[in-house]
Amino acid sequence: MSNPKENLLIVRERIAAAAVRSGRAPAAVELIAVSKTHPVDVIREVARVPHTLFGESRVQEVLAKAPELPAALRWHFIGHLQKNKIRKLIPWVEAVHSIDSLELAQDLDRIAAEEGRRPDVYLQVNIADDTAKYGFNRESVRRDLEAMLTLTRVNVLGLMTIPALVDDPEKNRPAFAALRALRDELAAASGVPLPGLSMGMSDDYEIAIEEGATIVRVGGAIFGQRAPTIRAVAD
Ligand SMILES: *Cc1c(COP(=O)(O)O)cnc(C)c1O
Numbered sequence: 001m002s003n004p005k006e007n008l009l010i011v012r013e014r015i016a017a018a019a020v021r022s023g024r025a026p027a028a029v030e031l032i033a034v035s036k037t038h039p040v041d042v043i044r045e046v047a048r049v050p051h052t053l054f055g056e057s058r059v060q061e062v063l064a065k066a067p068e069l070p071a072a073l074r075w076h077f078i079g080h081l082q083k084n085k086i087r088k089l090i091p092w093v094e095a096v097h098s099i100d101s102l103e104l105a106q107d108l109d110r111i112a113a114e115e116g117r118r119p120d121v122y123l124q125v126n127i128a129d130d131t132a133k134y135g136f137n138r139e140s141v142r143r144d145l146e147a148m149l150t151l152t153r154v155n156v157l158g159l160m161t162i163p164a165l166v167d168d169p170e171k172n173r174p175a176f177a178a179l180r181a182l183r184d185e186l187a188a189a190s191g192v193p194l195p196g197l198s199m200g201m202s203d204d205y206e207i208a209i210e211e212g213a214t215i216v217r218v219g220g221a222i223f224g225q226r227a228p229t230i231r232a233v234a235d
Helices: 004-021 040-047 059-068 083-089 102-115 138-149 169-190 205-210
Strands: 030-034 053-056 074-077 095-099 120-124 155-160 196-198 215-218
Touching: 004 030, 004 040, 004 205, 040 059, 053 059, 059 074, 059 083, 083 102, 095 102, 095 155, 102 120, 102 138, 120 138, 120 196, 138 155, 138 169, 155 169, 169 196, 169 205, 196 215, 205 215
Parallel strands: 030 053, 030 215, 053 074, 074 095, 095 120, 120 155, 155 196
Antiparallel strands: none
């Protein structure tokens, strides 16, 4: 785990193999290198592979790092987004993976218009764990999707999930399959394809790809382990 550049190349190979197993081209699955807690020097090294797409889960980390790094890098925000931080974040990110309420989508839409931005978004769904702190459940995403699709400045690409922490990643396969089935249902009901499925992290990204992930969020398998308390916490 000591060399992030080598690790990234290994992850890419595994992504390509899993994509082929799921009947897709390797390029059909995007890799977000989740760089949270890791310093700009390490990110700059990984960017030289080259790799352009990075993910962060705290607004203050995006604001601290992105201006220090090459403008060609693309940032996706994957953590809980507080309303009062949208305006600061939005100039730096091309996508937000963690839209967890209609109100947040509406605020992002309004501020994106004011700031001249058109972010892609994924709707975060608690597909397995109904006690999770943030995210839609099946009922609320069915109820609110239509309103979100009327927003003109946010482009709803699809769904995102963070499955429960499990000892065996195979245990998350049903959650990934369920997110895909929910996407299929919502796409049929709305007439909007919702092509994006943001699912899969270091321990389970290959399984997520086999179940249809179009974009995976991989941190530890590239950068090495973080302090354990940082995983998927709020800003
Ligand atoms: C930290 C984080 C990841 C990456 O997790 P790893 O297990 O380090 O790959 C993915 N998604 C979200 C939302 C995260 O907060």
